[in-house]
Amino acid sequence: MRLIGRCMGTTWSVRVRASDVGDEAGLRGAIAQALESVEEEMSHYRPASRLSRFNRHVAPTWFSVSPVFAQLVGRAEQVWRETGGAFDVTCAPLIDLWGFGPKGAVARVPTDGEIAAAMSRVGVRHLESREDPPALKKDLPGLELNLSAIAKGHGADRVGQLLDTRGIHDWLVEVGGELAIAGEKAPGVSWTIAIERPTASGRLDHEALEVTDVAVATSGDYHIFWRDEGQRFSHIIDPRVGRPVTHDTASVSVFAGTCAEADAWATAFLVLGAEEALKVADSLDLAATFVVRATAERFDVKTSSAYRRRYGDR
Structure with a gap:
C-alpha cells in the first residue's frame, strides 16, 4: 500500500503492507498531521513557525523550543564542528542573498560587499x-536559522516513529527524496531503493540497492540552480566562503541511522566535495557514495569504506 501527500513544498509517500493498516484514512491523516507539526516548528517560509519567531528574536536570552528542535540544532552544531564549518544552519542570510530562500530569486550575482555583509x-x-529545558540562544542579533538541510530528514523520522507507535514495523517513508526504511517489504524480501546518478547527458540514472533498517539522503547540485552570463550557481552554498560550491562533486548519498543525520551529512559532504568528505566519512565510519564530474563527458563514482563494506564496491 502506498499513501501520498504534500508537505514542505514537496511530496511525501509511505509504503506499508496493506495487511498492517486497519484505518487507511486515519493513518493518512495522522501522517499528514505529523509532517504539519514539523513545518509549524521548523519552516522558514511560515512567519508564525517557531523557527521564524526565533529568527526575529534579537535579545541574547534563552528562547523556548521543543525538545526535538533543541536536539536537532544540537546535532547540527556537532556536524558543524566535525566539518570545520562546512555545515552551518545559521546560513539563512547567504541562502536568501543567492536567491534560494523565502525572499525569492535574485537578478544578479551578489557583490563581494554584499557577501561579506551576509557572512x-x-x-x-x-x-x-540546551535540552533541559529545551531552548536556543544567540549572541548575534541578526543570526537566523535555516533547517532546510535537516528538516525533511527529520520529517521522515517523525513519520517512522508514528508508524512504529501504531504497531506498523515494516515501512518505507520518503519525504522530498529523503528515505527512512524499516523492516521488510514482504517476509524475506528487503526494500529496494534507487540512488540517483547524474550523467553527462543531463539524464538521471539510478542504482538499485536492497536495504533495511537504514535512512538514506541524497544531495545534488543539479536540481536547483540558476545561471548568469554562462556561469552556473547551485543552491549548495559553502558557508565558509559565502558562495555556491564550484568543485566537481555533483551528488552525495549518505546512509545513516536516522534520516535527519543522513540529510545533514549529505549536505555537509556536498559542500566539502568528495576528496575532503571521504576522509571525514571514513573517520566516522559513515556509508557514503559520491558522483564526481571527471570530465565533461564522464562521471565517476567514489565510495567510503563503510559503504563498500555494506553494499559492495560499485
Missing part, C-alpha cells in the same frame, strides 16, 4: 542550544 550574520559559534 557577518552567519556562524554556529554565535548559537547555543
Whole structure:
C-alpha cells in the first residue's frame, strides 16, 4: 500500500503492507498531521513557525523550543564542528542573498560587499542550544536559522516513529527524496531503493540497492540552480566562503541511522566535495557514495569504506 501527500513544498509517500493498516484514512491523516507539526516548528517560509519567531528574536536570552528542535540544532552544531564549518544552519542570510530562500530569486550575482555583509550574520559559534529545558540562544542579533538541510530528514523520522507507535514495523517513508526504511517489504524480501546518478547527458540514472533498517539522503547540485552570463550557481552554498560550491562533486548519498543525520551529512559532504568528505566519512565510519564530474563527458563514482563494506564496491 502506498499513501501520498504534500508537505514542505514537496511530496511525501509511505509504503506499508496493506495487511498492517486497519484505518487507511486515519493513518493518512495522522501522517499528514505529523509532517504539519514539523513545518509549524521548523519552516522558514511560515512567519508564525517557531523557527521564524526565533529568527526575529534579537535579545541574547534563552528562547523556548521543543525538545526535538533543541536536539536537532544540537546535532547540527556537532556536524558543524566535525566539518570545520562546512555545515552551518545559521546560513539563512547567504541562502536568501543567492536567491534560494523565502525572499525569492535574485537578478544578479551578489557583490563581494554584499557577501561579506551576509557572512557577518552567519556562524554556529554565535548559537547555543540546551535540552533541559529545551531552548536556543544567540549572541548575534541578526543570526537566523535555516533547517532546510535537516528538516525533511527529520520529517521522515517523525513519520517512522508514528508508524512504529501504531504497531506498523515494516515501512518505507520518503519525504522530498529523503528515505527512512524499516523492516521488510514482504517476509524475506528487503526494500529496494534507487540512488540517483547524474550523467553527462543531463539524464538521471539510478542504482538499485536492497536495504533495511537504514535512512538514506541524497544531495545534488543539479536540481536547483540558476545561471548568469554562462556561469552556473547551485543552491549548495559553502558557508565558509559565502558562495555556491564550484568543485566537481555533483551528488552525495549518505546512509545513516536516522534520516535527519543522513540529510545533514549529505549536505555537509556536498559542500566539502568528495576528496575532503571521504576522509571525514571514513573517520566516522559513515556509508557514503559520491558522483564526481571527471570530465565533461564522464562521471565517476567514489565510495567510503563503510559503504563498500555494506553494499559492495560499485
